[in-house]
Amino acid sequence: MIRRIRTPLLALLGAATLSACFSLGGKPPPFLLTLDPDAAPATGTARTAADAATLTILIPTAPQKLRTTRIPVQQDDASIAYVQDAQWVEAPQRLFQRLVSETVAARTSRVVLDEGQYLTAPGEQLAGQLMEFGVDARSNEALVVYQAMLVSAGGKTVTQRRFETREPIGGKVEAKPVGEALTRAANRVALDVAAWLGE
Template sequence: MRTMFHVKHPGANRKGALTALTAAFLLSGCVSFGAKPPSQLLTLDAAQKVPSGASRVAGGGRTLIVADPDAPKMLDTVRVPVQLGPTSVAYVTKVQWADTPRHLFRRLLAETISATTDRVVLDSGQFSGDGGQRLSGELVAFGLDAASNNAVVTYDAVLTTPNGVALARQRFTASQPVGGKIEAGTIGAPINVAANKVAADVAAWAAAVKD
């Protein structure tokens, strides 16, 4: 009986490995390892700022804890919404917020109130046991309205005592024309203007409400 042996050429293993490596490389070109970063990041800039080195002593019940506002899922994102109609929303491409709008707006509120009133503003995460009033609420609108071509910011503010008793509630809203096509390069400034208008109105209101 004759026994037959199949002898593999020494270069076959190297050739097979090279073919597999090439296939893996080509396949990797079709795989996305994360979304493409936006061309722009937006933030808010307070029109009224606390001067460097300014100090203020809390007393007389004038401390105010400013909490992050609540926000619907449509706004609790770094994407910038455009209201196309009563039941239709889209998002502006190639641009995002540097943080979620509710966090950015809280910082804007705190800076504006500190700069324009005698209130000593505290962070709820650091001074939850303080005996001052508390400002909370909901960010109802924070984006663009396609029909009017305006940036729109709406905030439902609630001022409460340290014990949680409501002192006052009011809705504040402001709009600012975009001044061109709604796109990444045109929307940041008008939203910032509208947000500052609302923050200034809330600051004046909070300063006037008494226990």
């Protein structure tokens, strides 16, 4: 009888110990953040371009600290934390690519394609790296750094340009003010990219 009771008791103790070590699911954030473009193409506007005259905007690469839906906070040169309860609705690289595409389409006369849309030649391609997309705790600012690379149709020439913008958070490093500051900074970078591409 004692042996029969001991076995389920040991199993229960083991399960309790495991549940204390592993979490089966974190607490979801109260809301998800996204990037809203300040400029967007007018509804119903039609544009036509030959294959070589189109512009395909690629999803930028990013360092490991940005390959997450969380928002990094650079504490100093060697340490990174993340904003509590702040989470993007999808990867920031994809959000930024979509924001740049919308802004370039609105502010230039180019026919802008997503990398999954072109059927033949992609024309010019805008690639690059999203180097910073988070908070600099030392200055309490949102920081966006984008290293753009424009590849001509056929890949004969490559032009690089670095874009950097800072926006004050204006309060505590919390989800809502940080998301708003990053949206402002990302829009400023997107406008600068559009101005460069429209030259």
